[in-house]
Amino acid sequence: MGLYGILLVLHILASIAIIGPAFVMPIIRRSAKTVGQLHFAFGITTKLAIMPKIGGAVLILTGVWLMIITKMGLSQLWLNVSILLSLLMVVMIDGLIEPRMKKIIKIISESQDQGNEIPTEFGLLIKKIIPIETAAQLLMIAILVLMVVKPF
Template sequence: MFGLLLVVHIFASIAVIGPAFVMPIIRRSARTVGQLNFALGVTAKLTIILKIGGTVLILTGIGLMIITKLGLSQLWLNTAILLSLSMIVMIDGWIEPRMKKIFKLTAESQDHSKEIPAEFRLGIKKIVPIEIAAQLLMVVILVLMVVKPF
């Protein structure tokens, strides 16, 4: 049971990390309002993979903690859990609501062939530091899970 749970946990982490690193690149590649609207639609669909993968990741992680009887006794594990919760707050609390607002504005825009207005670009630029911080947290969490330094 441990082996299967670990494999599912690893695949779930790949399902979460992959889209999380690709989605900002997809959004930033848009040059017109129509492209931005399409990119936001694609990334909105990718968030479903993130949410399912994240849920599986949490459930399998809890299962692994129970099977190995580690519980919350390891500092590296507690740190990873705390960083994961911080990352979830960043993504669900800060990034996603702002992206929904920009998506709504682009969907309502009349001319999809013109360049992205400054207000949309500014909204996206404000999200970039939060996305980078969330991506860095993912890397740190991954390192903690693999290396188990303390």
């Protein structure tokens, strides 16, 4: 396996490191029924959050390197659209989801001493994040399809 093959495998593994947690973390968070379960769920998702960060860095490095060694550059429309959608997804996650999640984590940590019942404010905040998370997941699927199918 040459350099191209190694880079391609790393690129694919990095995309899995991003996509996997992005689909699993919301399911884990939404499955919690008590404050204790929420603390556990947020503990897990906080630990899983490192995977997309590392995966994202590897994905960018290997993607740029693949573009250089194949001399593709930005000449392919599917690649340009993929990059644009990726940037939009990063803005959604870092700019819209993360700040809201920090607020939710604060509410959960403050309610730890108030029994086992999940605060109603938590449910309202989660309902506001669900459409944004769904949009980010749909962007991930679109990017994946563009990378695999290369339609244009």
